[in-house]
Amino acid sequence: MTDTPEKDAIDNTPATTGDAASTAETSPAAPETDASGGNTPPPPADPPAPVGDAAAPPATTPPPSPGKHGDMKEAPLLEHLVELRTRLVRCLIAVGVGFAACYAFAEKLLEILLHPLMQVMPGGSKLIATSLPETFFTVMKLALVAGAFVASPYIFYQLWKFVAPGLYKEERKIIIPVAVATAVFFVGGALFGYFVVFPFGFKFFVDYASDYITVMPTISAYFSLAVTLLFAFGIIFELPVFIFFLTSLGLVTTKTLRKFRRWAILLSFVVAAILTPTPDAVNQLLMAGPMVVLYELGIWVSWFVDKSRKEEKARKQAEAEAAKNPDAAKTDQADAAEANPQAAEGKEPTGEKTSTEGDADRTAAATEKPAGPDDDPQAG
Incomplete structure (x- = not known):
């Protein structure tokens, strides 16, 4: 029995429908149209991810603008400059106060400074001034030098407050005794020059004059010589x-x-x-x-x-070795405890020694001399 054409058409209909569906699934969708009837452009595709060294660095927050937040290196410098200016102003004020105080006693200070010279000058001698303002400016210089000397402890204090924050604890412990020793030696040198050198030196110069020469020193020349010598002796000391x-x-x-x-x-x-x-x-x-x-x-x-x-x-070195070998340090402590059990238990040693040990200690103490810089073979 043969199939009719109508039956073949009916039998082939599902197959045609399935093929159309599969074709629709695999074929790309038709572009959408916008309201005006034109085609809408597709969205841009994502770029491929970089591989290896070409990978982009992670995004970072940009540094703040120097004009808005300031530079971290410039801020401390500016603070130090402001502090330095403040302390310099304080030092100048202290010198000004000392100058005013010493100017009130300028006549007495000048008398003290002239005393070594007047002791060796002939009777009735006086210093001279070769210009009208010479005496005035000399007295002003004397008051200024004396005022700076009087204000020097406060000046050193301001200097210490400025540099102390930048010093280590060990350096701060050393600098104070050194500063005190510096002041003591300087004052000692100036006093040595005034009381010892000035009388002998000035007497020599005065006696060096002959019958044809009269010693008539000026006030400014003597002031310069005296201050220079006092400062030189202070530095030498x-x-x-x-x-x-x-x-x-x-x-x-x-x-x-x-x-x-x-x-x-x-x-x-x-x-x-x-x-x-x-x-x-x-x-x-x-x-x-x-x-x-x-x-x-x-x-x-x-x-x-x-x-x-x-x-x-x-x-x-001992601390470094102990840090590297903690077991060895514990062993040394144990050996020390065995050698001195009283110290390990926290008891005070009795201090009792045998007669032989006492004789040996007394002999060593009698023959041993104190160590000094000339007895140190390892010095340097």
Whole structure:
């Protein structure tokens, strides 16, 4: 029995419908049209993700504008400059107050300064002024120098408050004794020049004049000479402080100072011959003697600095070794506890020794001499 054409058409209809559906699923959708009838452009496709080194860095917040928030490096500098200006103004005010106070006693201060010269001048002698304002300006200079000296403790205090925040704790402990020693040595040198050098030096100059020459010093010339000599003697007496700083910086050692001791003594007499107003040996000895003593004192200061440095270095090495080998440190503590059980238990040692130990200690104490800078073989 044969199939009719109508039946074939009916049988083929589902297949045609399925093929159309599958074709619709796989074919791209027709572009949409907008209200005006035109085609709407498709959205832009995402760019491919970069791979490897081409990957873009993560987005970061941009730094603040220097004009809005300021620069972090400039802010502390500006603060320090403002603080420095404030403390300088305070120092100037202190000098002004000291100047006003000393100007009120200017006549008495001038009398004190002229005393060493007037003691050796012939009776009835006076200083002269070669210009009208010479005496006035000399008195003003004297009041200014004296006012700065009176205000110097407050000036040093302001300087300390400015630099102290930038110092370590150990440096702050050292700087105060050093500052006190600096002031003491400077004042001591100025007093030495005033009471010891001035009388001998001025007497030599006055006696050097002959019958044809009359000594008539001017007030300004004497003031300049006296202040210069006082300042020079104050600086010379700072020799132990200078040696302390040089030793602390590692520029000199106790061994070096001992090695050049003879040259230092010779240099002391050369400097004394230059600074001393008189060429006689007595005044040179009066000037060179303190410098030699100060140099020897500087050797002792250098020895103490070297000793402290070595002890600090040994302590740090012991701490570093203990940090690397904690077991060894515990073993040493255990050995120490076994050797001295009373100290380990927190008891005070009895201090009792056998007769042999006591005799040995007394013999060692009698033969041993105190250590010093000349007895340190490892100095330097």
